[in-house]
Amino acid sequence: MAAPRVDLADIQGLLRYGYGHHTESVFLALRVRDRAAARAWLAQADVANAVPQAPLPATVLQVAFSAEGLAALGVADDITAAFSPEFVAGMADPPERSRRLGDTGANDPAGWPWGTGPRTAHVLLLLYALPGGLDAFEQATRARYAMAFDLVARLPTVDMGGVEPFGFTDGISQPAVDWTGTRRMGEDKVLHYGNDVCLGEFVLGYRNEYGLYTDRPLLDPQRDPQALLARAEDQPDKADLGRNGSYLVLRQLEQDVAGFWRWIDAATQGDPTERELLAAAMVGRTKSGEPLAGCGDRGLNAFDFDADPDGLRCPLGAHVRRANPRTADMPAGTGGLLSQLVRTLGFDATARRHDLVASARLHRLLRRGREYRLAAEGRQGLHFVALNANIARQFEFVQTAWIASAHFNGLSGEVDPLLGTRSTAAGCADAFSRPSDDCPNRRETGLPQFVTLRGGGYFFLPGLRALRYLMEESR
């Protein structure tokens, strides 16, 4: 890996590492009980940065705040208000957001055990440990902050060896983040899908895929008398509170594993080969991770869907195809200059439909989720964690325009086969199309809901200088 041009000592490690060797982790959703004690503890907390370490640290602590949390910690209102609108409003507000995200019916925030109203998390602590080390780390951490916070939710995780509860290998596809800043984006269209993504798509304060700087709180330097913050690259007369930070989206997604396989067994009449084929079609990869679109011997992540425009190999609505359609800026191929012009002017109806799935590079997510299993309650699922610089353009777009859309990619009456709520604003969406060469109209119907949202929130994962500023100044 080439030398980064960024100050890794100022970036929380989760932006750079999945902490895969730290197989034990727990997330603590907290509310501020004693503001002064909370600020004092957070100001000196040993939060891990992104500098590579050998040997690996035995334990890792990461810290993030909700907008309500910043207010509860006494951060000045105008500073909190300068964060992005969706962060300021929160995941569960207003109801219109819940509708767009598919957080209705069984997913409605009204039914969440945590994450809304008085159970909105103020502070999220993410604790990671090498095998055998988590219990002591968690106890010591909780003892140290004891008076400062009340626990809203303790979210334990389980190491399932890289396999999510339905039985599929997860965490294969991640964007290749350009830590060296060599990727230059601007006006030019990108004509082929690639996995490289500008640092500014994930870390605030750097250029993004538009060649621009994502909005973030930029302060008058007088608000930062100790000069704790770096100056903004694009506006050097401003102190950059966002720099080296990111937004963290957390969603507790409970998986009905028995229901998933029961429905598949019924749909395939128990045929063992068909059962695996249908499940793989819903994901877009086999259980061991091979993409249905094919990748030859180039590795499990080197593929796109250009050679499969009708979804004959990987269904158009498969989870991985919705989550990342791997399109370039002109999705149905580059075409000649005239065809590009016709499309750019909006005269081509098919192209207009395709435009919704175009430019996947503008909608990438760094996924850092962990599985959980609560044996006593018989519940399991995924604590979905995504990092992004722009919640609206990245997480919310992927979730609303692709995963929860009943019109994705020209389909109708279906949403994500793994994640979808089957009743949408567009009516019932309980189908799943999986055409093949010999059966172009093959369509399953009556899919029940397999995944239920049990809580969540939008958080700001600050750079470490920004963390100190927020806890020591910022009133």
Ligand code: HEM
């Ligand atoms: C219980 C819930 C979920 C399950 C079981 C699940 C499962 C999977 C699996 C098995 C893969 C393929 C492995 C890989 O490519 O890494 C995958 C990929 C992916 N998922 Fe999910 N997922 C869930 C929720 C979500 C949510 C809520 C989102 C975003 C809103 C999401 C976004 C993605 C993305 C972006 C990829 C990579 C696609 C690619 O680049 O090819 N997933 N997921």
